[in-house]
Amino acid sequence: MTDASNLDPEARQLLKVWSRPKGWRAISAVNNSEVGRWYAAAAFIFLLFAGVLALLMRIQLAVPENDFVSADTYNQLFTLHGSIMMFLFAVPMFEAISIMLLPEMLGARDLPFPRLSAYGFWCFVIGGVFVSGSIFFDVAPRSGWFMYPPLTTQQSGLGADIWLLGLSFIEIASIAAAVELIIGVLKCRPPGMRINLIPLYAWYVLVVGVMILFAFPPLIAGDLLFEMERAFDWPFFDVSRGGDPLLWQHLFWIFGHPEVYIIFLPTIAILAMVIPTFAQREIFGYNWIVLSAIGTGFLSFALWVHHMFTVGLPAASQGYASAASLAVAIPTGIQLFAFLATLLAGKVILRLPMLFVFGSVAIFVLGGLTGIMVAVAPFDWQVHDTYFVVAHLHYTIIGGMGFSVIAGIYYFYPAITGRALNERWGLWVFWLIFIGFNITFLPMHLTGLLGMPRRVFTYLPGLGWDWLNMLSTVGAFVIAAGMALFTLDLIRPKSRHPWSPRNPWNAGTLEWLTEMPGKPWGVRSIPAVTTRYPLLSQPDLMERVDSGQEYLPDASEGKRETLITTVLDARPVQCMRVGGPSFLSLWAAVFTGGFFIFATFSWYWTAFASGLLALASILTWLWRGTGQIPEKERKDVGKGLVLPIYASGHHSCGWWAMFITMFADITAFLSLIFGFFFYWTVNADYPFANLASLGLIWPGLALAGIGGAWLLTWHARHALDTTRAAGQETATALQIGIAAGLALFGVWALIMGPAKAGFDPVAHVFPAITWLLLGWTALHALVGVIMLLFCIAGLFSGRLSKHFTADLHNVTLYWHFLFFTLLVTLLTCVVFPRLA
């Protein structure tokens, strides 16, 4: 794409290594810039689609007793509108922007697991098209994005299954992206960029990434319970058999409320990048902002009950949730005040992105303030599930997210594409959306106070709602006009427009090192960083980077490489090789998609086969693309620094990825455990002695088998690390082989327990949850066995040996978590019923 002829040989080689695949192979690209751009484009298309659904709803509601669409269609419209905006736009858009920009902000060449990003992207597209497309076949989910049972558990048709399986699939992709981004922030920084120097955007990515790890798994656990009830009649939410629909509400909102902040914080992060640039000074109160962001993240997990003020919970829970909901306004306010202080203490230049920042602040603040109103339980009892809340949530999300994302697009567009968007059109875009937004949503506060509930496909005339609804409909079309203009500016061909000047806004952070147009290598060489705004305060930085005088200016071995640094003080410790273009991620996503999509139609054998193919693709990808044995141990990365190429244990990114992923996994597991004890509190009269019939023998054998496998794996890893004797690999393979056998025996014993005791999961919720927990553990143990077999293969092929132990370190880490899972499962299902 760029003229390589005037580059020196070193740069030409670097360009060749990082160049994008051509032609139809372009879809095998995995580099963060390509995947990030596709990701953002796909999320944007889903936004437009959900926007069209909203317009259809507004047409239906323009006048009372309208019959533009049927009740059933309307219910599909609002369900999909909410679900798409939440799961296919808001969260993916954050991940897309972060995948695109985070490495650039950190001067990294790529994220640590580019193929994982690509896998996440393809999962997102496949799942998203599946869920969205369902409306064209009149089978879309139709009971709200919150899917409350028993309405949804009893509903016939595919809609609910499409929601549960399609979105679970996407949630898994979101978690994959979160793992990638967290490690990106922690390990892929330029030398010298200590944790207190990282761009605020990276801090927010870190906070939000961790929130995703703890927020999405409870929903995935809920989805699992839900789909087991729908598909196999396990009575998790059926009151007549000990279940409770409120468990779903708890799990859903433990996810749902942090979700709001998962959407909101990253866009605050965009403001934190835009504001200092236009205030022409560094951000004011960096530490306060970071602490407030972390505080918001923590508090957001304590508020979910405020979505349930009307379900009749005890006054104490309501009071607590109310106070916590008010308290979260404080860290949010600190962030906002720090931004205002930055503006006050700086010399502001007004450019288009700042106009959108104003829109964002003006609208979000009102949404936040009405949020304070609804946090007061008695007021919420009136407006809960009315148009007041519809207004409130759109003020927070469109204000907090919509406007700041558009501000970010105008601001970062030159860094991403090399060309600027049209500022004159931008003014029109702003005023159309801003005015349209307020015409649509400001009256809705009043509509709600006048008694109009949400999620109604029509309403009766004469209740005072007619003109307000007409106004909202008109406003919605004004927003649509603004969005159409914006979209047009984004997609119109710009090849005749001039390239943007480099660093057009005179910003201070590393993403503005990019050349116009950008080169696929990210940066020519990776600079050492000593300040928060290196482009402004480190003279000659750009020249030194461009002329390859900084770190890692070459790719002389023909491999894609990036620097890995330590978590706190960013000391370079590894020159890591990352994956290049590959179709494996795409295939793995297609087959994973097949598993979920076939399961939706209850074609379980096809789903199973697709799952096996997904497993095969993932194993191939791991085998051929990760933990490769380098041809030399160390590499000179410039400026006299020599770094190892291979790392294992907690020095390697793979180990961190396993650690973080398992946190998410354990969160999902603990959500199921929470379910068990929740059922215990609502079934006071259940004879727990029934559960004791599981006995001690089978669980004991399971403990011995899986526990033994765990100890043996741990020992094998330790021995491989420490023994100097030659031929240790064979002994290790033998130990791991025995461990795998023990584990299989343990899995068998785990299943035999409830099978022999005759637990019927359809009869009552306790046998059902017992089966589920034991099954969950058994499935994890089977995955552990596959990992052990992978290690044995590695030992025989040489990819795993005394010198290269990463695989076994990661697998042992997995087994630590697995043993914890087993222990908690047995304590809950075997020991607890005997004590209770």
Added chain:
Amino acid sequence: MAEKDWQPGECPLPGCLPATFWLLFLSGCAGEQSTYTAAGVEAASTLTLYYWLFACVIVVWLLLAGIFVYATRVRPKIHSEKGASIFVIVGGIVLPTLALTVIAIVGIILMTQHRGQEAVRDIRVTGEQYWWRFEYLDHEGKVIAETANEFALPVAEASRMHLITADVIHSFWVPALAGKVDMIPGRINELVLEPIRTGRYRGQCAEFCGASHALMGLVAKVKNSEDFQRWLSAQADDARPPATPLSVRGQQVFLQSGCGACHAVRGTPANGRLGPDLTHLASRDRIAAATFANDQDKIRRWLAHTGQIKPGVQMPTFDMLSDTELAALAAYLGDLQ
């Protein structure tokens, strides 16, 4: 079909707030389903709470937006770091903490006041897709009278609603009287209603409950004590026998068409429990869960187009009946005073 015969509520505005704050929202005062109507103790106190919160919101919003405009448009001289620190500490931490503490305390006090009060009467309300069953209970919990979709309350007396569901989650809400409370399988929730003004107030299901969630309305009639007692004893009575030849014919159609399998008309062989009790249907202002005015025309239309009017409704459409049968049936139902 809209009848504008509700009693427009007055806005009990606290006189100490400047009028400008609610000027915009004054139109909200009238409306039989409006929270501004505030005809119940809880709704009135919540309305006062709302005005205070609303005033705070406007003040804070104007302040913050003003600061933003000042910083970006007026472009003042550069403020000092120290000034900025004070600004963040006072504006971002101290003031919000104080204000939010007050709001939290007020909220919690109001919350405890409005839940768990004493009441003199018990009414069991069952949410069903897509209508409401009301049962007035005596002190032993025995049903005195049953009605559907339209119920009465005495003014200035506290009545306890026991809220349950027959199927999925619903939410009971009469905005003019009090906030909403959900009806959840396996649970009995309570809500005390204490009206302060007589009149007719509309309510509606507030938790999405399926295809026709939008059409699950109800009417609360607040009467003075004597009127209420008269109403209640009338509701407890059996149905009057049909008076005209047409309505006698209508009763035959009713029984022959199997209506009695789902609907009860007390004092006749019709004793179904699945659908609304129709014993005193004609005493109600509206039909089809407060959707239509209760007249012959609407009843006929409802019977002949049930599923079309209310998607997902359990009642079958009786379009197989001839026009004369429909007219007779409507006449019979119109006679059930």
